[in-house]
Amino acid sequence: MNKQVYAASTLSNPVTIGGTGGVRSLTIGGDSPISIQTMWKSPLTEDSLRSIPKTLASLSSLGCDIVRFAVPDMESADLLVRLSKMTDMPLVADIHFDYRLALRCLEGDVAKIRINPGNIGSRDRVKAVVDRAREKNAAIRIGVNSGSLPRDLQERIQADILEGKDRAIARSEALAEAASRELAVFDELSFNRVIVSMKASSVVETVECNRVFASLHPVPLHLGVTEAGPLIGGVVKSTLAFSTLFAENIGSTVRVSLSDTMENEVIAGREILSECGKRTGGVRIVSCPRCGRNGFDVHGFVSRWQEALLSLNKEITVAVMGCVVNGPGEGKHADIGITGAGDSILVFRKGEIVRSVSLTGGTQEIDRIFREELDKL
Ligand code: SF4
Known part of the structure; x- marks a missing residue:
């Protein structure tokens, strides 16, 4: 800040x-x-x-x-x-x-x-x-x-x-x-x-x-x-x-x-x-409200990550989306994005899909992958 x-x-x-x-x-x-x-x-x-x-x-x-x-x-x-x-x-x-x-x-x-x-x-x-x-x-x-x-x-x-x-x-x-x-x-x-x-x-x-x-x-x-x-x-x-x-x-x-x-x-x-x-400046979080199409827990992810993201001394937009209906679209405008996609989540960096991770690894695995990509920004 x-x-x-x-x-x-x-x-x-x-x-x-x-x-x-x-x-x-x-x-x-x-x-x-x-x-x-x-x-x-x-x-x-x-x-x-x-x-x-x-x-x-x-x-x-x-x-x-x-x-x-x-x-x-x-x-x-x-x-x-x-x-x-x-x-x-x-x-x-x-x-x-x-x-x-x-x-x-x-x-x-x-x-x-x-x-x-x-x-x-x-x-x-x-x-x-x-x-x-x-x-x-x-x-x-x-x-x-x-x-x-x-x-x-x-x-x-x-x-x-x-x-x-x-x-x-x-x-x-x-x-x-x-x-x-x-x-x-x-x-x-x-x-x-x-x-x-x-x-x-x-x-x-x-x-x-x-x-x-x-x-x-x-x-x-x-x-x-x-x-x-x-x-x-x-x-x-x-x-x-x-x-x-x-x-x-x-x-x-x-x-x-x-x-x-x-x-x-x-x-x-x-x-x-x-x-x-x-x-x-600072971190801007955009996240979807979630609906019946969601493929992963947007609310849980946002509440786990909000304070850590807002504490970063970076000028970035982070998109968190529940499904591919809006996820990839928002991901294009964000510096980093994460979206549910069926049985997986996709991680975007500046519009490019950089990771696809199965949901079977649970929140720990999702958080680990997201952290790795975030650290590259
Ligand atoms: S991104 Fe998908 S899950 Fe989120 S509100 Fe839009 S349609 Fe629903």
């Missing part, structure tokens, strides 16, 4: 994170590529610490640029500090309420802190976090959620609705106003290494609040539909929201939030960017 080229994101101020210790440097905003994030789905523990860098490396090869960790207590903060010295992945600490957790995380090579100044407390506490972030060249993401708006903005929404304003518009404007207020706190402290996210669980509100905010502030925006749901629903919502905003050049970094794996969040993010023309 490292060699892939992304189109420019919205021309907000660029904010560079990482670049300290062994952490790789990454710019969010400006004319930089739109980055892809996910969030670690379990608590950080002493036992898990050793295996996490390997998983982060796998996520990276799938196209993930940033990983966020929940930091609910000082033990998690201590572990995140240690982890930040074990990986080159830029890490984000997700902190609520206790500013001391942010200060502790910033003692390591944590690249970004996600906080909401409104729930951190006094201005002195926010200033302490800002001063430490400035010292460490770290960034701060202001995260505002539709579920936790200040009371006056909640009242404003009700008043706007009573006056006939569309509910989604009223809520979106309030969300953008809440984020603008939080941003003002950092402006007063002359801290501009800021990224903003406004999360609503509806597509319309997500689009509208980001539109409103982007028209007011040249600050990089982290896009995400919160509590988007399981795989299919979540991907649909995120695709609708991101593609609408990308068309208006809004959005510098994305997370597809799913009740599903981190890997699928990353894969969904890269597919959306790719289909929106914001990313080129």
Whole structure:
């Protein structure tokens, strides 16, 4: 994925994170590529610490640029500090309420802190976090959620609705106003290494609040539909929201939030960017939906191979087809293809049949042959 080229994101101020210790440097905003994030789905523990860098490396090869960790207590903060010295992945600490957790995380090579100044407390506490972030060249993401708006903005929404304003518009404007207020706190402290996210669980509100905010502030925006749901629903919502905003050049970094794996969040993010023309290159998989004509298990093959293929640093198209009705046709356009053909499977490379293998050898034999041909590309 490292060699892939992304189109420019919205021309907000660029904010560079990482670049300290062994952490790789990454710019969010400006004319930089739109980055892809996910969030670690379990608590950080002493036992898990050793295996996490390997998983982060796998996520990276799938196209993930940033990983966020929940930091609910000082033990998690201590572990995140240690982890930040074990990986080159830029890490984000997700902190609520206790500013001391942010200060502790910033003692390591944590690249970004996600906080909401409104729930951190006094201005002195926010200033302490800002001063430490400035010292460490770290960034701060202001995260505002539709579920936790200040009371006056909640009242404003009700008043706007009573006056006939569309509910989604009223809520979106309030969300953008809440984020603008939080941003003002950092402006007063002359801290501009800021990224903003406004999360609503509806597509319309997500689009509208980001539109409103982007028209007011040249600050990089982290896009995400919160509590988007399981795989299919979540991907649909995120695709609708991101593609609408990308068309208006809004959005510098994305997370597809799913009740599903981190890997699928990353894969969904890269597919959306790719289909929106914001990313080129990498591996493209075309596969048939399968029907009664299928001669081999397309679904099984795709699920066995998807992550390995998408992790390759190659610019290729891979075709996986169930039968000869469409298999050879698709194979012509693919760099490598595999298709069922009666009792056998055929492997194509650039339109030429290069292998014919009996299905009696089972999936292991199919995978071995496919691997051999893939390695020749
Ligand atoms: S390629 Fe063959 S198995 Fe796959 S959907 Fe088309 S006809 Fe069905």
